[in-house]
Amino acid sequence: MKVNLATETKNILKKYGLHLNKRLGQHYLIDDSKRQKILSYADLKDDDVILEIGPGIGTLTIPIASRVEKVIAIEKDKKVATILKERLKDYNNVELIIGDALKIDFPYFNKIVSNLPYKISSPITFKLLEYDFKFGILMYQREFAERMIAKPGTRDYSRLSVALYFMANIEILDYIPRSAFLPPPKVDSTLIRLTPREKINGTFERTCRALFQHKKKKARNALIESFHEISKEADPREIVDLIDPGLLEKRVFTLTPEEILKISNELKKIIQCH
CATH class of the missing domain: 3.40.50.150 (Vaccinia Virus protein VP39)
Known part of the structure; x- marks a missing residue:
């Protein structure tokens, strides 16, 4: 049995x-x-x-x-x-x-x-x-x-x-x-x-980490407060002020994955140029 x-x-x-x-x-x-x-x-x-x-x-x-x-x-x-x-x-x-x-x-x-x-x-x-x-x-x-x-x-x-x-x-x-x-x-x-699906780049991963440490705050403030997750060398405010302000006025938990990817891509370009 x-x-x-x-x-x-x-x-x-x-x-x-x-x-x-x-x-x-x-x-x-x-x-x-x-x-x-x-x-x-x-x-x-x-x-x-x-x-x-x-x-x-x-x-x-x-x-x-x-x-x-x-x-x-x-x-x-x-x-x-x-x-x-x-x-x-x-x-x-x-x-x-x-x-x-x-x-x-x-x-x-x-x-x-x-x-x-x-x-x-x-x-x-x-x-x-x-x-x-x-x-x-x-x-x-x-x-x-x-x-x-x-x-x-x-x-x-x-x-x-x-x-x-x-x-x-x-x-x-x-x-x-x-x-x-x-x-x-x-x-x-x-x-x-x-x-x-596909592998994601390191900047995107670090941007997510920085943003979601403050998911209820506006994206701009979240990035500035946790910018050390993205770069320890660049000046946070100087970099963040160059990103599309329309995106950064949104609260983190309302950003779509595509918008976070856009923020990440902009950060990557700006940091590389500095």
Whole structure:
């Protein structure tokens, strides 16, 4: 008789005496229908090389490994990695890397499928987008996913929303309740498809950072107050006064991504001429 995913997960945790740490974001998926949806959206092919960050005990790793050329699984918790290694003993196409995904270079991959540790959602997303890959099927905290696609003028609109507007196409695929995890987190989750677009330049990134440190202020004041994020050498007021004043009178959270890009491009030209 086939054991369901929730029972299988509890049995593995009991067998190895593993206590999950909520502080480290260790919440394991126990809803098999949601797991099947993730695998379906991943559109797994024989020649795929899949990157998985935070594989845990292999809830996704094992079914993925049976369908693709290779899985690269990066697990930070050494005890969990030991359990995963034992569960993978019949699979010779999984490269298990024990380490911090934020600190290591990723080997080649063409897709990523991950229930990401929520604590590193933002930095790991930007790191992933430094690489070339087809798409990712990724699980995020629902609140974070809503910030990823937030529109100008809304409460959730942020530097993240602006940067990702240019860097990736983001499609919400499914909402996953907290009851689908063990232990249940305090928030619901969202499954998204992340498809890379283009790399953004450093000035744009720094301009976003400077502006959104003061998102309710007028853009002019926000830039002057946090100009050190853009340049430590140029005089803030002297530079900012050369930018289209019509843009700078707007409050930061009402600026569209295109307007922020325009401000960034003007800043880049002005600074280069100084």
